[in-house]
Amino acid sequence: MSFVPHDQADRQHMLETIGIQDEEELFATIPQNLRLTQRLKIPGPLDEENIRRIPQGQFSHVCFAGGGIYRHHIPAMVDALANRQEFYTSYTPYQPEISQGVLQSIFEFQSMMAALTGMYVSNASLYDGATALAEAALMAIRAKQIKRVLVTRATNPRFRSVLKTYLDNTGVKLQEIPFDMASGQVERFSLERLNGEDAALFVQNPNFFGILEPMDCIAKFARQSAFWGIVVSEAVSLGLLKRPGDYGPDCVVGEAQSFGNPPNAGGPLLGFMCTTKEHLRRMPGRVVGLTKDSRGRQAFCLTLATREQHIRREKATSNICTNEGLCAIRAALYLAAMGPRGLRAVATQCVAGAHQILQLIQQVGRQPVFKGPFFHEFVVQLDADKRKALEDDGIIPGVPIEYYYPEIKNGLLVAVTEMNTREDWKCLLENL
Amino acid sequence: MSFVPHDQADRQHMLETIGIQDEEELFATIPQNLRLTQRLKIPGPLDEENIRRIPQGQFSHVCFAGGGIYRHHIPAMVDALANRQEFYTSYTPYQPEISQGVLQSIFEFQSMMAALTGMYVSNASLYDGATALAEAALMAIRAKQIKRVLVTRATNPRFRSVLKTYLDNTGVKLQEIPFDMASGQVERFSLERLNGEDAALFVQNPNFFGILEPMDCIAKFARQSAFWGIVVSEAVSLGLLKRPGDYGPDCVVGEAQSFGNPPNAGGPLLGFMCTTKEHLRRMPGRVVGLTKDSRGRQAFCLTLATREQHIRREKATSNICTNEGLCAIRAALYLAAMGPRGLRAVATQCVAGAHQILQLIQQVGRQPVFKGPFFHEFVVQLDADKRKALEDDGIIPGVPIEYYYPEIKNGLLVAVTEMNTREDWKCLLENL
Amino acid sequence: MPARESIDHSLEILEPLLITHSRPGRNKHILPDPFKPCVPDELLPFMNPEEVRLPDVAEVETVRHFTRLARMNFGVDQGMYPLGSCTMKYNPKICENIAERIRNIHSSDKHPMHMVLRALAALQRYLEEICGMDACCLWPAAGAHGELTGMLVVKKAFQTRGEDRSVVLIPDTAHGTNPASCAIAGFTTRNIPSGPRGFLEAATVKAHLDKDVAALMITNPNTLGIFEQEIHEIAELLHANGSYLYMDGANLNAILGISRPGDMGVDCLHVNLHKTFGTPHGGGGPGGGPVLVQSELERFLPIPRIVHVPRELFTLSYSFPDSIGMVQSTLGNVSVLLKAIVYIIRLGPKGLLEASRTAVLNANYLKARLKDHFDLPYATPTLHEFVLTDKRQKEQGISTMDMAKALMDFGFHPPTVYFPLVVSGAMMIEPTETEPLSELDRFADAMLTIAEEAAQYPQALHDKPELTPVTRVDEVYAARSLCLTWDMLESKDDGAVSK
Amino acid sequence: MPARESIDHSLEILEPLLITHSRPGRNKHILPDPFKPCVPDELLPFMNPEEVRLPDVAEVETVRHFTRLARMNFGVDQGMYPLGSCTMKYNPKICENIAERIRNIHSSDKHPMHMVLRALAALQRYLEEICGMDACCLWPAAGAHGELTGMLVVKKAFQTRGEDRSVVLIPDTAHGTNPASCAIAGFTTRNIPSGPRGFLEAATVKAHLDKDVAALMITNPNTLGIFEQEIHEIAELLHANGSYLYMDGANLNAILGISRPGDMGVDCLHVNLHKTFGTPHGGGGPGGGPVLVQSELERFLPIPRIVHVPRELFTLSYSFPDSIGMVQSTLGNVSVLLKAIVYIIRLGPKGLLEASRTAVLNANYLKARLKDHFDLPYATPTLHEFVLTDKRQKEQGISTMDMAKALMDFGFHPPTVYFPLVVSGAMMIEPTETEPLSELDRFADAMLTIAEEAAQYPQALHDKPELTPVTRVDEVYAARSLCLTWDMLESKDDGAVSK
Ligand SMILES: Cc1ncc(COP(=O)(O)O)c(C=O)c1O
Ligand SMILES: Cc1ncc(COP(=O)(O)O)c(C=O)c1O
Helix, strand or coil: CCCCCCCHHHHHHHHHHHCCCCHHHHHCCCCHHHCCCCCCCCCCCCCHHHHHCCCCCCCCCEECCCCCCCCCCCCHHHHHHHCCHHHHCCCCCCCHHHEHHHHHHHHHHHHHHHHHHCCCEECCCECCHHHHHHHHHHHHHHHCCCCEEEEECCCCHHHHHHHHHHHCCCCCEEEEECECCCCCCECHHHHHHHCCCCEEEEEECCCCCCECCCHHHHHHHHCCCCEEEEEECCHHHHHCECCHHHHCCCEEEEECCCCCCCCHHHCCCCEEEEECCCCHHHCCCCCEEEEEECCCCEEEEECCHHHCHHHHHHHCCCCCCCCCHHHHHHHHHHHHHHHHHHHHHHHHHHHHHHHHHHHHHHHCCCCCCCCCCECCEEEEECCHHHHHHHHHCCEECCEECCCCCCCCCCEEEEECCCCCCHHHHHHHHHHC | CCCCCCCHHHHHHHHHHHCCCCHHHHHCCCCHHHECCCCCCCCCCCCHHHHHCCCCCCCCCEECCCCCCCCCCCCHHHHHHHCCHHHHCCCCCCCHHHEHHHHHHHHHHHHHHHHHHCCCEECCCECCHHHHHHHHHHHHHHHCCCCEEEEECCCCHHHHHHHHHHHCCCCCEEEEECECCCCCCECHHHHHHHCCCCEEEEEECCCCCCECCCHHHHHHHHCCCCEEEEEECCHHHHHCECCHHHHCCCEEEEECCCCCCCCHHHCCCCEEEEECCCCHHHCCCCCEEEEEECCCCEEEEECCHHHCHHHHHHHCCCCCCCCCHHHHHHHHHHHHHHHHHHHHHHHHHHHHHHHHHHHHHHHCCCCCCCCCCECCEEEEECCHHHHHHHHHCCEECCEECCCCCCCCCCEEEEECCCCCCHHHHHHHHHHC | CHHHHHHCHHHCCCCCCHHHHCCCCCCCCCCCCCCCCCCCHHHHHHECCCCCCCCCCCHHHHHHHHHHHHHCECCCCCCCCCECCCCCCCCCHHHHHHHHHHCCCCCCCHHHHHHHHHHHHHHHHHHHHHHCCCEEECCCCCHHHHHHHHHHHHHHHHHHHCCCCCEEEEECCCCCHHHHHHHHCCCEEEEECCCCCCCCCHHHHHHHCCCCEEEEEEECCCCCCCCCCCHHHHHHHHHHCCCEEEEEECCHHHCCCCECHHHHCCCEEEECHHHHCCCCCCCCCCCCCCEEECHHHHCCCCCCEEEECCCCCEEEECCCCCCCCCCCCCCCCHHHHHHHHHHHHHHHHHHHHHHHHHHHHHHHHHHHHHCCCCECCCCCCCCCCEEEECHHHHCCCCCHHHHHHHHHCCCCCCCEECCCCCCCCEEEECCCCCCCHHHHHHHHHHHHHHHHHHHHCHHHHCCCCCCCCCCCECHHHHHHHCCCCHHHHHHHCCCCCCC | CHHHHHHCHHHCCCCCCHHHHCCCCCCCCCCCCCCCCCCCHHHHHHECCCCCCCCCCCHHHHHHHHHHHHHCECCCCCCCCCECCCCCCCCCHHHHHHHHHHCCCCCCCHHHHHHHHHHHHHHHHHHHHHHCCCEEECCCCCHHHHHHHHHHHHHHHHHHHCCCCCEEEEECCCCCHHHHHHHHCCCEEEEECCCCCCCCCHHHHHHHCCCCEEEEEEECCCCCCCCCCCHHHHHHHHHHCCCEEEEEECCHHHCCCCCCHHHHCCCEEEECHHHHCCCCCCCCCCCCCCEEECHHHHCCCCCCEEEECCCCCEEEECCCCCCCCCCCCCCCCHHHHHHHHHHHHHHHHHHHHHHHHHHHHHHHHHHHHHCCCCECCCCCCCCCCEEEECHHHHCCCCCHHHHHHHHHCCCCCCCEECCCCCCCCCEEECCCCCCCHHHHHHHHHHHHHHHHHHHHCHHHHCCCCCCCCCCCECHHHHHHHCECCHHHHHHHCCCCCCC
16 A cells, blocks of 8 residues: 555556666665665454444543643534545645735734734744744844843743743743742742843733732733743733733744644644744744735745744744744634634633632632632642542542652642533532 | 634625625525525534534444345545545546546546456446446336336345335336255255246345355356346455456345445435446446546546436436535455455454354354355354343344344344454353 | 747636546556456456546646636635525535544445444434424435425425325425425426515415315425415415425525424425525535325435434434335435534524624615616515616617626626526525625625616626636527537537537 | 726735624624633723724635635645745645644643654664664754754753863855754854865865864765765764764755765764655745754753653653753644654655655756756756756856746746856746656656747747736835734825725
C-alpha cells in the first residue's frame, strides 16, 4: 500500500525517459554502507477499516478541567469550513495569486485579534501560548537592553517552563513574582521590589488560578520596566474583560485555543501575539497585509518578510516558519460565527457558572483557596484519592496543581464553561 | 433563533421599499379565519450543544444483518468529497453551465452502472430498490400489453410489498412464483406454468435468501414473457457474478446502497435502473447526457426530458422529480475509489466469509435451510428468544424472516461482509 | 500562443472523464480482508470470468477529479439560488453533523433503532402540529413520492367506501408531478383554470364537480406565490361532494406558524423536507416527502407505522389491514428526516414563524424592486415567491432563457424558468428567508442591469454566460446525439471529445 | 456595458471583508446557557463596558464568505504543488477521520489520555526505527521548533560536559530556520560552502573544525536534492572533534526505508510530519517537528516524557533532571501526531519504501524532461527534488518569478523560488510520489511551453497569471502601505478598497 499512483508501465516509461535501466541507479549517490538492508520494523499496511477499529478512548463527559486548555462550544459551521480541502491541503500562502482564501482569512483573524486585545497589530499565529510568551520575552530582549525577565508566578506554569527553556541561553535572568496566598493576586510588594528599568515584565490575567489581577495597579508599576506584556491564557475572557491593550502594554500574547479549536488531547493550540506600532517590525511570525493586484483589485499577501528567517536567517525576529495557520482560520471562523454578543455571552456563562458553582461548593463546606475576584476558574483543595475516585467514575473535577504549586496542598483548579450542564454540576456536587 | 440574516433596520428599509407600514400587510391575502392565532406547540429553539447532547443509540458492532441493506467498507475519500458544499447544497442540475460537477459525476455513475450490469444505459437514480422494481413494472406495462406481473417469491419481500402497492391501481395482476424449499431457488415448474406472453417477469438474483438463481435456465423461460427484468438487491454482487445484462433482460433494477452509502438506520437508499436501447425512452428518472458548450467544449446536461413529468405531466414515464442524486454521487465516488480489483475483492470477501462461517455453524450442528449455491447470505433457524438474548448482548445474528416467510419457522437470514471481523464470528459462534 | 492550448486541456475538456485516467494497476486501495479470499467451486459457473469494468485510478487522481468537479458546481453556500418553488434556503451545518450519527446503524439493530424511532415519532408530531393535521407518514422519499402516497390513500378510501371515483381536478398552475402522480395512482386528471387573479375560484371548482371527482389537488400558496384565498370554500364544496382536498405542500415555507393546511380544510398533504425544512437538496436528492392526513384517512397510511406503548419501546407495526401497503423499502430517507428534526428544534416555534415571515418579506422586497422593469403577469399580492415574464424584453428578442443565463455571470443561480406553464416565459423567483438584504439588492441590481442591457445591447445577452466553467450548453445536441455513458462515447467516438 | 461592473464587485473586490457585512443584530447564533447569565458585582470594575468589536454577521453570510474564500485558494487536492523542500504530497482522508476522534479529550482526562499516550509512544518507536535513532520527543510543533529543541539539547550536552562551545557550522544551502534556530539556542553560526558538486565535502568541514564548534547542521538530502555523500566521513570528523552532527530531516521523504540518519552518524535530527508523513499543511500549520537523538543525548530531551511500566498505564513523567525543560505547553500538536501514525501504519514498511522510491523517480523523470530547456546548475544526480535556474530565460528578461506566476495559469502551484540562496534564480521542484505520470507530463509540458513563450513572446509572461482569482499581487505596495487589520484600513481609508 502506498498512495503512489503509478502502474508498472508508468514506471517503465519514466525509467526510459530518464535513460536508466533500473530504479536502483537513482540511488547511486547514496553510499552502500549507508543503505538500509532489511525492511523497516513497523507495522502495516493496514486497511482503513482496521485503522478505524483501533480502540479509542472515551472522554469524560463531566469535565471541569481547564488550566490553559478549555472546552467551549464550537459552532458546526467552523468544522464545515475549516475542513474545506482548499484550506487544509494548502501550504503557507507564499504565492498570493492562488492563496487569497488563506490570506484573507488570516487578515481577518489578525483584525479580530487586534480588536479584541485592543492592540495595533496581531501576527498570523505562533505555536502556542507558552512559546508565544517565550517569543515575547525574546522580542523584549531585542527591543531593550534588559537583564531580567519577570513573570508572575501565577502565570500558567507550563508557559513559565517553556519561557525558562527559551531564556536559558540568552544570558537574561528569569525571576518570578510571587502571589499573595490570601487573594491569589500578585504580591504587590514583590512586584514593586523586583520591577525595574532593566527588566521586562509579564503578567497573566486572569491568572492561572482564575484570579483577576489588579491590572490598573500593575500597569502603573509596569510603566517603569523596560517592556511589559500581558499574557492571556483563556481567550474567551477577551469577550468580557477590559481589553488588555487598554492598560498600555508593549504586547499581549497568549493562547487562543478557546476560539474554535477543540481540546484535542492537548493540541494543536493557537499561540498569538499582538503588539504596538512601535514593536511591529520586531514581532515574530507571519503577517498578512492588504494590497492590490495588477488590475488594482483588493488583494492580500504575506508582508514584512524582512523580519523573517528565510530572509534574515540568524538575525531574524524568530525561527518560526510553519505556524498554526489552520487553527487561526478556525479562530476567525469561530469569532465570525459568535459575533460580538455571542462571545460576550459565552464569557458571561463562564463567569456566572463558575461563581454559581463555587457558591454551591461552599454550601457543602469547601472553601476556595483564594479570595480574590475570579473569572471562570477557582482553586479548592481535594485530596488525591478522592479525585482519582471521581476520575474513575468519569468525572474530572478539575486539574490538580500541587505539582506546580507545592504550597497549595491538594490544590485543584476547577474550570467552568458554557459546556458544563446542570447535570454536570449536580454530579460534581453529589460526589465531592 | 432562525437563520434569517436581517437586522431590524434591514426589515424597515424593505417595508419602505415595498411601500407598506407593517409586515402584517404582506399576509392580507390569507383570510383571517385561516390564520393561526397561537404559537406552534413544538420545542425549541435549542442551541447546537444541546442538540449534540440528544442521546444517540450505540449501534451493535457485531452485526450479521443484511436483507437488503448492507454494511460495507466506505473509503474515507467518499465522505470527504460527497460532503463538499458545492455538491450537497445544490439543486437538481437544471442549469448545466453552473452544474457540471453534479452532471459529470452522475454521467460517470451512469457509465459505471451500465458497465457493471452489462446494460446499455442507466438512469441517474430512483428512490430505492423497491420503487425501482415498481417503476420497472410500470415501464413493462407501458412497453407491452401485459396483464400480469410475475415476481419470484424469493425477491426481497419489502420490494414485493412496494410493487404490490404500485400495481394496485393499474389493473395488472401481481403473481408470485414460489421457491423450492430444498434449494431456495425458484420453483421451475411454477415458473414454467406461470410464465407467458401476457406477463412481465422479475427475478431477484442473488435472491432474498442469498441463493443464486439458475439464471441461464430462467433466461430461457423469460424470453417467452413480454418483458423481463433482473432485480439486484446487493449491488456488490456485480463485482463477482456474471453481469445480469448478459442474460438478456429488458432491464436490471435494484438497490445500490452498498456502493458507498452507509446503512443510515434505513436510508437514504439508492434505487437504480439500467435498461436496453429499446426501452431507453420509456425509462423513468433523470438521465445525464454528454454534449458541448457554445465554444465546443465537452459538457454535460440533463437530457431526454420529454419523458419526464415536468414536460409530459400525466403521460410521463414516472412522477419522479427529486431522486437520490447525492447517493448516486457517493456511489460514483465509491466505485472510483474501489476500482475493478477492489470491488471484486470485496465481493470475494463476502462470498468467502459467508461460506466459511456457514461451515463453522454447521460444525456446531446448525444446518442451513436451503442447499442451493449462495452469495453472502444464508438462512438458518434460530428461535426468537435466543435471538433476542443475542441482540441484548449487542450481537445481531441476522435478520428474522419468519414474518415474511411463515413457512420458514424461526428463519434467520445471516449476511456476511468484509466488515465482519474474526472476533465477530467467534463471538457469533460462541453464543449461538 | 497556441502552444498553451495544447497542454491545457481547458479549451477542449475542462475535466476529463475519470475513465481516461484508467490504466491497469493504478488503483492501490487496500481492503479489509478478514477471510481467506477463496470462492467455493460450486460458484464458479456463476462468476464473471472477466475483469470488472471500472476505472483503475489512484486515490489522489480520484480525489482531485471530484474536487475539481465539485468546484465546477454552484450551491447555496456560494450565493443566492432563487429557484422558485424549490426553497433553496441555507442548510444549517449542525443538521449535517447530527445526521452523521446514525450512519452505522443497521435498520434491524433494535436497540439503537428505538432511539431513531423515538426521534421519528417526534418529527411526526411536529409536522402534525405545523400542518394542523392528525397523522403523518414519514416514508415517502421526495415530494412526488408523497403525492403518490397521498393519492393512493385517497384511492383506497374510495375503494373502502365502495366508490369508484376516477377523476382528480388539477389547476393549471400545478407542478408536473401532480398529474404524473395521479396517473400512477390510477386516476385521470382534469386540468382546471386558475383564473385571472392567479388563484383558483370556488366557482370554477364547483363547475367541475361531479360524482366522479375523487379529489382536487391544490398547491397553496400556489406556484405563482399566491395564496389560494378561496381554499376554505373550495374545501367545503369538495367535502359536500364527497371529494377530498389534497394539498401539495411544496410551498409551505410561506406559511409556517401563520396558517395551517388542516385549518383550511385540507384532508391530505405532503411536505418537502428538502424545501421547507432546510435539508440539503444534494444535487437532486435525497429528499423527504412526508404525508399528513386527517384522522378519517389515517388508517390508509402506508405501513409500517411507528407505535409506542407508553413507557415502552418505540416499534414498528405492520398490522394495519386498511393500509395502502408499503411505499418504500424501509423508513424513507432516515438521515434526511433526522436533519429536519434538528432544523425544527433548532428554530423552535418563533424561529419557524420568523422564517416564513421573512421569506415573504424578501420575496415582496425583490418584487418591489423589479416590478417596474419586468412584466408582472398577476397583480394579486404574493407571498414567498413571485413570477415575472420576459414580455417586455421579448421586444428586443431577449428571452427568459437569455436572462437566466446572464444572471450566472453575476454569481447567481437563475430562478425557475418557463414554469408555471400558464405564464409564457415565466421567471419564478423565490429568494427564501436566508438571503440577506445585501444579496437581494445585488440580485435586483443584476436584473436591472440585464433589463438595461436587453434594451441597449440585446445581442450580447445571447452569448451569456461567459464567466461560468462552461458557456451555454447545447441541450439540443445532447438529445440528438444521446451519449449517456462513456462506453457510448467510445463507440461513437470521433476522437474529438473523449481523450 | 459599464453597468455590470457597478453591481458586480469583482472588479474592485473579489470578496469583501467580513466586517463590511456587519450590522448590529445580524448575528443570531444561540448558545448553550446552562447558567443564569449574571456577572457578580465585584467583577464590574474589570469588565469592558463597550461592545466587543467583532463583526455582527448572519450565519449564512459567514458560511458564504469563507466558502468563497476557500474557493479562491489552491491546495494539493486541486493539482500538483511542487514546492521544493515542502513535500506537498496527497493527504490521505482516513488520517483526517481518525484524528477527529480525540477532539473532545481534555489533556487532563487520564483515562482516554492513556490511549493517546499509547499511540504516541508507538509513533516514537516508529520514528526511531525509520530514522535509526534511539529516542524521540514528539512535542515540537513544527520543523523550526524541532531544530531549536535539538540545538538546545546539543547546548545542554556541552553545558553538562562543562564545555562552552558556541559555533554551529551551517552549509550555504541550508534553510533559513537553521541559523535562526541556532541563534535562539545561543549559538553563533558559521556559513560554510557546500562545494561545486552541490554537496558538502569532508575537507571543507575539516577546515572549519575547531574546539569552538559544537555541531554541524546539515540537511540530507540537501535543498538541492543531492544526497550528502560524505556525511559519514563528516560525522566521523565531527565526533573526533567532540562535536555533534545535527540533521535537518525536512527532506526525509527521499530516503524512507532506504537510508537512515542514525546509520549516517547523525546524533540529533528533526523530521517534519507535515512533509514526510502526509499530514496536511493547513495553509501554514499546524505541523509537527519531532526530534530524535542517539542514546547519549536522550537524557537532555524535553519534558514531559512518555513512560510505560509494562502492563500498566502509559503516563507522562517530568522527572528528568538533565532535560532542557519544556518546549511546548502540552504534548505538541497531538492531532497532527495522530495523523502521522495513521499514515505510517496505513503504508507499512513496503509502502514507505515505495513512497520514497517513487518520490525520487518522479523528480528524476521531471528533471529528465526539463533539463535540456532550463539551466541545471549542478550535474550531480539528485533524489526527490532538483533545482533549475532562470539563467537561460533571463536573456529574454524572463525571471523565475515570471515563470512561477505563469505556471499558475496552467493549474499548478509554482515550485519554491529563489531558494536555496546559493543558486541565483532558483526554481526548486519537488513533485512528491503522489503525482501521477499524467500530471508530471502536464507540468513538464507547461514548463516547456513557458520556455518557448519566454523565447518568442517574452513580454506576455510579465502579465501572468491571468486566470487566477487575482492577478499579480503587489507585494511592495503591501510592505509600503502596511495595512494589517481592518481597523487600519478604515483609518487610512481613501474609500477605494474598503466598501
Ligand atoms: C410545487 C411542487 N410540487 C411538487 C414538487 C416535487 O417534489 P420532489 O422534487 O421532492 O419530488 C415540486 C418540486 O420541484 C414542486 O415545486
Ligand atoms: C529544509 C527545511 N528545513 C526546515 C524547515 C522548517 O520547517 P517548519 O516550516 O516546519 O518549521 C523547512 C520548511 O520549509 C525546510 O524546507
